[in-house]
Amino acid sequence: MSHQSHRLPDGGLVDRSRVLRFTFDGRVLTGHPGDTLASALLANGVHLVGRSFKYHRPRGIFTAGPEEPNALVTLGRGEPNIPATTIELFDGLEARSQNRWPSLGFDLLAVNSALKPFFPAGFYYKTFMWPRAFWYRLYEPMIRHAAGLGTLVNEPDPDRYEHGHLHADVLVVGAGPAGLVAAREAARTGARVLLVDEQPEPGGHLAGEQMEIDGKAGADWAGEVAGELGEMKNVRMLSRTCIFGRYDGLTFGALERVGDHLGERENLPRQRFWTLHAKQFICAAGAIERPLVFANNDRPGIMLAGAARGYLNRHGVLPGREVLVFTNNDDAYLTARDLARAGAAVTVVDARENSTGAEILPANVEVLYGQVIIDTGGGRHVHSAIIAPVDGGGAHSGGQPRRCDLICISGGWNPTTHLLSHLGRKPAWDDAIAAYVMRDPGEGAHVAGGAAGTFDLGSALKDAVVAGRNAAGACGFRAKGKAVLPAPEGTPVYGVTPLWRLPQELSSGAGSFVDLQNDVTVADLELAQREGFGHADQAKRYTTLGMATDQGKLSNVNALGILAGLQGKTLAETGTTTFRPLYSAVALGALAGQNRAGEFAPVRHSAMQDWHEEHGAVFTQAGLWLRPYYYPREGEDFAATVNREVTAVRSGVGMVDVSTLGKIELQGPDAGAFLDRLYTGSFSKMKIGRARYGVMLREDAMVLDDGTVSRLAENHYFITVTTANAAAVMRHMEFCHQVHWPAMDVQFCSVSEAWSVMAVAGPDSREVLLRVVEDLDLSNEAFPVLSVGEGTVGGAFARIFRISFSGELAYEVYTPAGFGLGVWEAIFDAGRSSGITPYGTESMTVMRTEKGHVAGPELDGRTTANDLGLGRMMSARKDFVGRWLAGREGLVGADRLQLVGLMPVAEGGSFVKGAHLVADPGARGPDASQGHVTSAVHSPTCDGFIALALLKNGRARTGERLFAVSPLHGEQIEVEVTDPVFVDRQGERMRV
Amino acid sequence: MSDVMTPSSPFDSLLKSGVHTAxxxxxxxxxxxxxxxxxxxxxxxxxxxxxAGRAFARFLGRKSVLAPLEGAERNGLLICATGPLEHWVFAQGRSPGEVKRELSGIVGASVSLFDQSAGRSVIRLSGAHVADVLAKGAPLDLQSESLPATGASHTAINHIPALVVRCANPACHDVSVPRSYAGSFIAWLCEAALEYGYVIEEPQS
Known part of the structure; x- marks a missing residue:
């Protein structure tokens, strides 16, 4: 059990009355509720927490937020790269360090650090070029093994994730003091406010400060304001939620850590991915502190000044007792003051010549003006620093070592403008605060507080009031009365003198880290500049600066400052890199939400699904539908089952569930004329009670879909379309109606769900139906092919079509979906004595192939009606979609691929779908192909394999012999070109 | 064949009465x-x-026509404007044919009527966390008056097409889903409701 050596006896917001146990690299440690993993590690005196990406240098906790570049750990069962600074401690938490072998303390790959001169930016592009084949086989695997951040596990994510949507008038990002005040002002007008913050409690940096507002401790004041907001019905607050991206307009992506902080989540998801929709948006996301760049600035024990202050004031942890505070601005003086008050020996090293910040320091704090830290000493923990004076010209005059166990650094503050910039808007450089600021946040956006570059709290709160009122006002809500401004305690006036890097002679540059996460040094940037990659975006890619989980939050502006210096430009001229989502890492599981594994997409079932399952159907997917593929009996394999099913239909009777067909109902006086324009055939003069086969073309004359059109009444039509194309056809119809022919008085909608449909097919089908269908004469005379009539089955309404897909005498029985199962069972029961056989989609495929009916494989978007032998269905007496383009030269040439049948020359031969048709089986290359096999099945009726194919000038080549070759499968077979109709070419069987 | 068969619901095997607490x-x-x-x-x-809008307004006793997303009820007919040219009418306990005849009497030949009764099932969700649960799947703004009481909106819930109706009781919504999606809808719904706990009630006729 650990002793929390660096925990103060009091202070901070942790609950010392409860002890939480956790492990880090197997070592049992303790912390308290209110701790993060980082603060608990620091409380236990653990500073070495990871190894760097490339050089495997020892690294410690550097920040207190999501921008953490070093302290990335692997949690629990194996989720890597989680910043320890964002992990709320819970009892039983298990964390492991990363990027080390065999241990964190002794990492063999630390040898990389000694070899650093040989590993500059982009070294692998230059070094591992020969022999070429080694790149994929040796070099890249080797580099990937040595580098990388953490390791993924090859197991399903055991956690549960959700998606959600929220709407608001005003979205406030950040519940720091500015965000709280802006939200309160907006909410007081009556606007619906959504306040989102990534911390567990509101208040932002206030919890990490010794600061009062309205005479109360900052955290208490924040709690009171949050409580007030919580009482307002028009306010919703999301804590532990990071907005990671802004998308079109005012839509945002956010990640809520719902259960990450809980050991046992019960019924809660781990995380929730929110899509947020707002009318106005206030960015009060605060600011991020910049590091300073000097030699060996990456040792454990070196951290940002604001972070050290936060650990002290929020968590009651004193991260060091002999402290150097190295700064170029006044904010770090607060850190010096607070650490000194907590008992640390503090020395301020200020690169500037003077500062008003010193006024707040206790007397025992020494301030070294005009001096800088030029190097540090230590291994797994910093133990000393070299401090050197800087004169006005930037030259140094020697350096003195000084002992320390903590170096707090502050290079100034960068407003967090990411969400304001994600849509392409760029911030501008502001010399007054030495930072990029978004002065014009754009339509619908407002900015307040540190995010606006306002680092004086009093001014930030004033801005927040204005932002809150303006945002609400833009939504139509007016503020009443005068705003009451909170009165914060005075803080030092923020002043900063930029310091991008120490003068060249003070630091070698090789060990001066600009980007700690990617091990990018000043020397790397100098190399990028020398090699012509000095533009900010190019240098980023050349060096990898600003990539990975921290996305350059700490490094980008320093790098821009260094590059600007190398190029003799100002930062205003240099500009920033492009801001893009995601602001912080998001687990892939959260992006997927509930849509994973079996729930990846919705599954559709017909009303007869339970029956199919009870009767042993094997299912296949058709779009979102689950359809019976075949119904094997005990001991039957796939081929035997399909042969049995097909034979049963051809010789007796079978039934198949075709409820998945797309069904569209049309009404209105122009319904017939509309269909005439939509299909190649004519329907406006079709008699009521009749059906007809129809082909629909795209505007480019390629076949879009085929199906049936039936006329139910004078102005009432019903069409069916293929299962897979149902939505596409509906879209096409809407487009044609709304864009091409808006004047037509026709109304239509999908009724696919309303009807269950079953096809009853085979020579005995009429006999079976006669046993159950009432109120409709099914005799051949009264109800010939392509008739439509209405009757009942078991008292349930049934609309019956005499339509055949199998080529046999067949009927399609439509009934309201609620009766689907009952009608199916009634017909099946009626057919038992006739041996009625349920059949699946594979048997349908076999029978339609035997009949030469085209389906999905032939309707591949490249075939015309003429290619498919359906040219006779293109009316020459009317206009229709695709008619004129169908006459293009390229679509009527003799070398078009045309539908043909194929049979193997040798008895017992089989086909491979997709095989190419060639004259010479040895020929290779695309020019050799004269066509391809589209559908290939074993036909029990033909007692062998048959196929449909698309063949150049195919209809004129009946009897010709070719080879069907599939190099992919290593198969070839000699075939004979035939008519595509293999069974009942005259179509007599369906007419009996 | 003299007995008239009873229509089945896709939820028959999916919704078993019971309590699943948070x-x-x-x-x-x-x-x-x-x-x-x-x-x-x-x-x-x-x-x-x-x-058509005016005819409905007269029937409903309203001065103004229903705007999209608005709805109103009279004589057991809940009439919802679901688009610029579209209305959707719900009536419990009445046959679709009867309702169509009554609607024809109200709006005459100004509309075409399509019976969707058999193709869609209605799930009633009630309780304090209905909006929270629906927000996990639907991009609709259900937390405000954007969708007023008795109003309806087409949407997609976790990729499933749905028509969401806000009941007169603010803590109650009806969701009309195509019956083929019933299984996926219930799977989603029960998982989404897990956090708050849920009760599956007997069907209401």
């Missing part, structure tokens, strides 16, 4: 199927949308 022991939402709900989709004829 970790706290609470149940934040009740789930129940409404059966025998006639659902008629009405699409205005060319140039007749205003005429």
């Amino acid at each position: 970790a706290s022991g609470a149940t934040g939402i009740s789930i129940g199927e409404r059966r025998d709900v006639a659902q008629i989709q009405l699409i205005a004829r060319k140039g007749k949308a205003e005429q």
